[in-house]
Amino acid sequence: xxxxxxxxIKSHIDPEPxxxxxxxxxxxxxxxxxxxxxxHLQGRLLKMLTAMINPMRVLEIGTYAGYSALCIAEGLRSxxxxxxxxxxxxxxxxxxxxxxxxxxxxxxxxxxxxDAMQIIPALNAxxxxxxxxxxxxxxxxxxxxxxxxxxxxxxxxxxxTLWDEKILDTETNNDPQTLGIxxxxxxxxxxxxxxxxxxxxxxxxxxxxxx
Ligand SMILES: C[S@@+](CC[C@H](N)C(=O)[O-])C[C@H]1O[C@@H](n2cnc3c(N)ncnc32)[C@H](O)[C@@H]1O
Numbered sequence: 001x002x003x004x005x006x007x008x009i010k011s012h013i014d015p016e017p018x019x020x021x022x023x024x025x026x027x028x029x030x031x032x033x034x035x036x037x038x039x040h041l042q043g044r045l046l047k048m049l050t051a052m053i054n055p056m057r058v059l060e061i062g063t064y065a066g067y068s069a070l071c072i073a074e075g076l077r078s079x080x081x082x083x084x085x086x087x088x089x090x091x092x093x094x095x096x097x098x099x100x101x102x103x104x105x106x107x108x109x110x111x112x113x114x115d116a117m118q119i120i121p122a123l124n125a126x127x128x129x130x131x132x133x134x135x136x137x138x139x140x141x142x143x144x145x146x147x148x149x150x151x152x153x154x155x156x157x158x159x160x161t162l163w164d165e166k167i168l169d170t171e172t173n174n175d176p177q178t179l180g181i182x183x184x185x186x187x188x189x190x191x192x193x194x195x196x197x198x199x200x201x202x203x204x205x206x207x208x209x210x211x
Pocket of ligand 1: 038064087098116134135
């Protein structure tokens with residue numbers, strides 16, 4: 001997407017809430033790997049998709065700074081609905097908790113620090129929406145861990161599934177992250193348990209519905 005069209009879109013969609021604008025700026029001035037943070041457009045889309053799906057329990061794998069968790073929390077329509085978000089990096093905990101405390105919807109987010117592969121079985125919850133946005137090498141592992149336990153009509157959203165278009169040539173781009181994403185795309189495309197759509201937004205967003 002050109003910068004011009006991105007700016008046009010941003011000026012014709014809901015504005016980014018103040019707390020998220022500040023969060024995004026702090027990520028860019030004080031954290032490493034700031035590109036991992038969802039921004040204005042993807043954040044508003046996550047909020048909209050959440051409001052459309054109307055889940056009671058959401059699982060996010062990969063919190064980073066908390067931006068996407070707060071967008072999902074904004075989209076929750078029931079006061080009792082909650083987001084479980086999992087982040088493996090312990091040193092992110094204080095930053096994330098500060099952001100949750102600064103947000104009017106932060107109380108809807110339960111932060112879990114640790115490896116999602118260990119925490120998911122321990123939570124043993126009935127999620128209606130899962131957002132996969134963690135280690136690209138093991139997207140298939142997250143998916144395989146969850147898919148049989150999810151009820152029909154549960155939605156999964158997976159981010160970065162076009163991976164800068166590197167997935168088009170996995171012979172040249174044979175690094176573990178590209179191969180992990182390519183394996184995931186092949187797995188879900190061939191899996192009769194889900195319906196699959198890829199939206200070419202930012203780095204690619206896959207939407208799955210368990211049948
Ligand atoms: C792309 S960032 C998440 C961005 C965030 N969802 C957003 O949109 O603002 C990926 C995060 O996943 C975390 N992560 C990687 N492997 C993980 C694992 N096995 N369990 C939990 N978190 C993990 C990384 O430390 C990183 O902070």
